[in-house]
Amino acid sequence: MRFPLALSAKIAGHIIKHRLKRTPKFAMVLQLEPLHTCNLTCTGCGRIREYSTSLKDMMQLEDCLGSAAECDAPMVSICGGEPLIYPEIEALIEGILEQGRIVYVCTNGMFMRRKMRDYLAAVYAPTLEPKLEELLAEKLITEKEAAKIRASDSSGKPVIRPSEWMYWNVHVDGLEYTHDLIVEREGVFKECVLAIRMAKILGYQVATNTTVYKETDMAEVEQMFQYFSAMEVDGHTISPGYDYDAAKKDMVKRLGKDPQEFFLTREMTREKFANIEEWGQRFTIFGTPVYQEFLAGKRELTCTAWAIPTRNIAGWKAPCYLMTDVTKTKGHYPTYAEMLEDVDWESFGVVDGEARDPRCENCMVHCGYDPSGALGTCYESGDNWKNFKYNFGARPAIDKAGLQVEAHNGCTIGKGHLAEAKVAIQAEGECCDSKPKPAEETAEA
Numbered sequence: 001m002r003f004p005l006a007l008s009a010k011i012a013g014h015i016i017k018h019r020l021k022r023t024p025k026f027a028m029v030l031q032l033e034p035l036h037t038c039n040l041t042c043t044g045c046g047r048i049r050e051y052s053t054s055l056k057d058m059m060q061l062e063d064c065l066g067s068a069a070e071c072d073a074p075m076v077s078i079c080g081g082e083p084l085i086y087p088e089i090e091a092l093i094e095g096i097l098e099q100g101r102i103v104y105v106c107t108n109g110m111f112m113r114r115k116m117r118d119y120l121a122a123v124y125a126p127t128l129e130p131k132l133e134e135l136l137a138e139k140l141i142t143e144k145e146a147a148k149i150r151a152s153d154s155s156g157k158p159v160i161r162p163s164e165w166m167y168w169n170v171h172v173d174g175l176e177y178t179h180d181l182i183v184e185r186e187g188v189f190k191e192c193v194l195a196i197r198m199a200k201i202l203g204y205q206v207a208t209n210t211t212v213y214k215e216t217d218m219a220e221v222e223q224m225f226q227y228f229s230a231m232e233v234d235g236h237t238i239s240p241g242y243d244y245d246a247a248k249k250d251m252v253k254r255l256g257k258d259p260q261e262f263f264l265t266r267e268m269t270r271e272k273f274a275n276i277e278e279w280g281q282r283f284t285i286f287g288t289p290v291y292q293e294f295l296a297g298k299r300e301l302t303c304t305a306w307a308i309p310t311r312n313i314a315g316w317k318a319p320c321y322l323m324t325d326v327t328k329t330k331g332h333y334p335t336y337a338e339m340l341e342d343v344d345w346e347s348f349g350v351v352d353g354e355a356r357d358p359r360c361e362n363c364m365v366h367c368g369y370d371p372s373g374a375l376g377t378c379y380e381s382g383d384n385w386k387n388f389k390y391n392f393g394a395r396p397a398i399d400k401a402g403l404q405v406e407a408h409n410g411c412t413i414g415k416g417h418l419a420e421a422k423v424a425i426q427a428e429g430e431c432c433d434s435k436p437k438p439a440e441e442t443a444e445a
C-alpha cells in the first residue's frame with residue numbers, strides 16, 4: 001500500500017467520525033512548535049524571525065502534550081525551529097505516540113544521526129552488531145561512535161525509536177547545490193543524505209519536505225524524488241513557497257531582496273506544479289489527489305486553515321501556520337476551541353479566484369488547502385473514491401533511475417539566491433570541495 005494501512009485507517013476513521021457527528025470544523029494535523037530556536041537560517045523561513053529564538057522561550061512538555069490532546073488531531077507535525085534542539089524531544093514524541101497519534105518530526109537533518117546513535121546506545125545488545133557493522137561499512141558512524149554505543153549504559157533513557165507511527169520528515173529543497181544554497185550552509189544536504197540512509201538501515205520511516213520557490217527548477221525536484229525513491233524514502237511533502245509577512249520582511253531586511261523575486265504567484269504555482277499528478281503516481285507524495293489537481297490548476301479549493309492549526313509558545317496561531325493576523329483576529333489564542341469560535345474564517349482564503357483577504361491572494365500552501373481536498377469542502381463527484389484509491393492503493397515502485405542521479409552536484413557560495421551564488425562562484429573561481437561545479441543550466445536564475 002502507498003501508506004501504512006493503520007495510518008490511513010486512522011485518518012479515514014477520524015474524518016468519518018466527525019462527518020457522522022456533523023462537526024463543522026475540526027483538526028486534522030497539529031503543527032506543534034515547541035521552540036523556535038534553530039541551528040540554520042534558511043532563506044524564506046519566517047519562523048526564526050517572527051518569534052524569539054531564545055531557548056528560554058519554549059513550550060513546556062505538558063503544554064505540548066496537552067495541545068495534541070486538546071485539538072485531537074490524528075497527526076502531529078513537530079516543527080519549529082529545529083525540534084531536535086528541544087531538550088525533551090524524546091519524551092514529547094513518546095507521549096504523542098502513546099496518545100495514539102501519527103508523528104512527523106520536521107527536521108533539517110543535522111542532529112538526526114546523533115539522535116539515532118542515542119537510540120542505538122539505549123537498546124544495544126550483541127544482536128545489533130550486524131547493524132553496527134553495516135553503519136560502519138557505509139561510514140554512517142565512526143569506530144569511536146560504535147565503541148561508545150557498545151559501552152553505553154543508557155538503557156533507561158528516553159530515545160527516538162523506529163515506529164510505524166513516526167516519520168522523520170527531512171527538509172530538502174533540491175539537490176546538494178540548491179539545498180545548501182537555500183539553507184545558507186554548505187554540507188547540509190550531505191548530512192541529510194547520510195541521516196536518511198542511516199534511518200532506513202535502522203528501520204525508521206523517512207519522508208522529505210520540499211518547498212518550491214520561483215527559481216526552483218522542477219526538473220531538479222523530479223530528479224530529487226527519483227534519488228530519494230531509490231533510497232527507499234517513504235513519502236514526500238511538497239508545497240509552494242508563499243510570501244507571508246514574516247518571510248517577506250526577512251527577505252527585505254536581511255538579504256535586501258524583493259520578495260517578488262523569490263515567492264510564487266498563483267499562476268506560477270500552477271505552472272510549477274503542472275506535473276504533480278503524474279508525480280503522485282510515480283512517487284509516494286503525501287497530500288490528496290484533489291489537492292494535487294488544485295496545485296496543477298485544474299480546480300479551485302477553499303482554504304481550511306482551521307484543519308491544520310499551529311500551536312506555539314504564544315498560543316494557537318490565527319488564522320494559519322503562515323500568517324499571524326492581529327487586525328481581524330487576536331493573533332494567538334489560549335485554546336483551540338476559542339480560536340475556532342472567534343476567528344471569522346470566511347474572511348480568509350481565496351474563493352473562485354477572488355481573495356477574501358489580499359494577503360491570501362497567492363497562497364496555495366498545503367497547510368491551507370491540502371485538508372480541503374480530504375474534507376470535501378469543495379466536493380466534486382468522485383472525489384472520495386479518488387482519495388480512497390490514492391491512499392489505499394499500491395505504493396509506487398522504487399525508481400531505479402534515481403541511482404544515476406548526481407545528487408552531490410557541488411556546493412554553493414552566497415546567501416539564498418541562485419543568481420547571487422553564481423556571481424560569487426565566478427568571482428571566487430572555486431567551489432568548496434573537489435566535486436565538479438554545477439552546470440550552468442542547473443542554476444536557473
Ligand code: SF4
Nearest residue numbers: 038040042045081108
Ligand atoms: S531549518 Fe527549518 S526552522 Fe530552521 S531556519 Fe530552516 S526552515 Fe527555518
Ligand code: SF4
Nearest residue numbers: 303320349360363368
Ligand atoms: S489562504 Fe489560508 S492558509 Fe493561506 S494565508 Fe490565507 S488563511 Fe493562511
